Amino acid sequence: MVDDNLRQTVRNIPDFPKKGIVFRDITTLLKDKEAFRKSIDILFEKYKTVQIDKVVSVESRGFIFGSVLAYKLNAGFVPVRKPKKLPSATIREEYDLEYGKDILEIHTDAITKGERVLIVDDLLATGGTIDAACRLVERLGGEIIALAFLIELNFLNGRKKVERYPIHSLIQYDSE
Amino acid sequence: MVDDNLRQTVRNIPDFPKKGIVFRDITTLLKDKEAFRKSIDILFEKYKTVQIDKVVSVESRGFIFGSVLAYKLNAGFVPVRKPKKLPSATIREEYDLEYGKDILEIHTDAITKGERVLIVDDLLATGGTIDAACRLVERLGGEIIALAFLIELNFLNGRKKVERYPIHSLIQYDSE
Numbered sequence: 001m002v003d004d005n006l007r008q009t010v011r012n013i014p015d016f017p018k019k020g021i022v023f024r025d026i027t028t029l030l031k032d033k034e035a036f037r038k039s040i041d042i043l044f045e046k047y048k049t050v051q052i053d054k055v056v057s058v059e060s061r062g063f064i065f066g067s068v069l070a071y072k073l074n075a076g077f078v079p080v081r082k083p084k085k086l087p088s089a090t091i092r093e094e095y096d097l098e099y100g101k102d103i104l105e106i107h108t109d110a111i112t113k114g115e116r117v118l119i120v121d122d123l124l125a126t127g128g129t130i131d132a133a134c135r136l137v138e139r140l141g142g143e144i145i146a147l148a149f150l151i152e153l154n155f156l157n158g159r160k161k162v163e164r165y166p167i168h169s170l171i172q173y174d175s176e
Numbered sequence: 177m178v179d180d181n182l183r184q185t186v187r188n189i190p191d192f193p194k195k196g197i198v199f200r201d202i203t204t205l206l207k208d209k210e211a212f213r214k215s216i217d218i219l220f221e222k223y224k225t226v227q228i229d230k231v232v233s234v235e236s237r238g239f240i241f242g243s244v245l246a247y248k249l250n251a252g253f254v255p256v257r258k259p260k261k262l263p264s265a266t267i268r269e270e271y272d273l274e275y276g277k278d279i280l281e282i283h284t285d286a287i288t289k290g291e292r293v294l295i296v297d298d299l300l301a302t303g304g305t306i307d308a309a310c311r312l313v314e315r316l317g318g319e320i321i322a323l324a325f326l327i328e329l330n331f332l333n334g335r336k337k338v339e340r341y342p343i344h345s346l347i348q349y350d351s352e
Contacts, residue, residue, distance in 0.1 A: 013263045023263045027283055030243075031230065031252040040247055054207065060236035060261075064243040064253065067206075071216055071244045076207040079240070087189040087199045107203055 007171045009035040010151070022176045024151055026122055030064065039170055040065065043120075043148050044072045046168055050145060053115040054078050058104065058133050059085070065150060066120035073118070078110040080133045091139055095132040104129070106136040113141030124149040124169055127158030134162060183347045185211040186327070198352045200327055202298055206240065215346055216241065219296075219324050220248045222344055226321060229291040230254050234280065234309050235261070241326060242296035249294070254286040256309045267315055271308040280305070282312040289317030300325040300345055303334030310338060 009032050011025040029035045043065070056078045057066025063079060070077035083092065083103050090105040111117065117137050121130055130147060137144055144165050152159065152169035155176070159167055185205040192199040205211045219241070232254045233242025239255060246253035259268065259279050266281040287293065293313050297306055306323060313320055320341050328335065328345035331352070335343055 011264065016263045025263050027255060027262065027264070027286065030246075031254055031286055033229075033246075033250055033252045036253055037247060037250065053209075060239060060257075061255075063236060063239040064255070067240040068244050068247045070206075070209075071213060071247075074209055074213065076209045077212055077240065078207055079203060079236075081236075085236075086203065087192045087201050088187065088203070110203065110207055 006035055006039055010171065020176070024123070024153075024173065026061065026150060029150075039150055040068050040072070042170055043069060043168070046148070047073060047118060047146065050118075051116055052118045052145060054111055054117050054142065056080060056106075056111075056117055056119045056133060056137055056142075058121050058129055061122040062120060065122060065148075069118065069120055069148070075118070078106065078117075080104050080106050080136060091136060093132040093135045093139075095128040097128070104132045104136060106133075106140065108140065111137060111140040111142040115142050116145050117142040118145055119147045119165075120149075121147075122150045124152040124158045124162075124167070126156050127161030130158070131161045134165065182211055182215055186347065196352070200299070200329075200349065202237065202326060205326075215326055216244050216248070218346055219245055219344070222324070223249060223294060223322065226294075227292055228294045228321060230287055230293050230318065232256060232282075232287075232293055232295045232309060232313055232318075234297055234305055237298040238296060241298060241324075245294065245296055245324070251294070254282065254293075256280050256282050256312060267312060269308040269311045269315075271304040273304070280308045280312065282309075282316065284316065287313060287316040287318040291318050292321050293318040294321055295323045295341075296325075297323075298326045300328040300334045300338075300343070302332045303337030306334070307337045310341065 009029040011028040013023040016023040055070035149169040187201040187204040189199040231246035322342040325345040
């Protein structure tokens with residue numbers, strides 16, 4: 001779904017973090033109480049009749065949307081984090097960056113086998129991060145019900161990487 | 177307020193991140209849907225009759241509680257972040273770490289003069305982080321109504337550093 005009112009609250013920052021990239025700055029949406037509320041409410045409407053046991057989000061911006069949805073869906077909230085942030089036993093997955101690799105971790109006791117999981121992030125770009133998060137959840141036996149994003153950058157084809165799941169994004173961009 | 181049921185959902189990790197420190201791991205509270213809901217509801221009850229324009233939280237764990245409270249209080253949400261994370265114009269404040277210093281930033285347009293602000297974080301320890309966040313908000317002209325925390329480590333006396341504001345914490349520890 002494309003929502004033009006919501007889209008207008010996202011700030012475009014040309015050449016950030018580097019030349020040729022238009023960064024989609026969601027802080028202007030977040031600070032606008034109506035836009036923030038609307039973005040949550042639209043996502044909630046999509047899943048409110050579905051049983052969700054855990055909402056999983058990737059640090060840090062993903063936490064902002066994931067925690068509110070967990071609360072509203074009456075689910076637990078599970079953070080996926082960069083290495084050395086989670087203090088108990090973890091499993092990890094690597095994913096590719098433009099140059100090099102990065103790693104995400106989840107606590108081994110974060111999800112119980114068979115639990116129904118909604119994965120929430122602010123942005124679907126190349127899909128590397130969210131694919132790693134999905135692999136972590138499935139290694140723990142979680143059943144991924146859907147992936148929800150505030151923003152999707154269609155031209156990066158991240159959807160292709162996680163097309164095995166239902167995907168919902170609120171604001172889509174067809175080009176930089 | 178000390179809530180023993182909530183406290184029991186926090187996992188204690190001895191000697192993390194180093195010997196002699198007991199890390200209070202809130203991921204076990206977050207994944208427990210009743211405990212997560214209760215922690216939010218108790219904080220919400222405290223402020224629901226107060227006009228709050230913006231909720232400000234420090235990355236990353238602070239986002240988890242701050243965003244839900246912003247939603248429930250019908251306020252905007254403002255992230256305070258480490259350097260180079262916020263893409264538009266920012267101001268910054270330094271704060272002391274055990275060894276060295278760190279920096280926090282806020283977007284200059286995040287808060288309008290006179291707006292009423294609730295600052296939310298997961299943990300009040302030495303108070304350095306939250307004090308820097310308060311200074312950022314006040315430099316933008318925000319009026320800080322209160323500070324809310326999930327956990328307070330009383331023995332580190334962080335409250336002293338921000339005693340100029342009303343402070344509310346849900347779970348308090350008197351020693352490591």
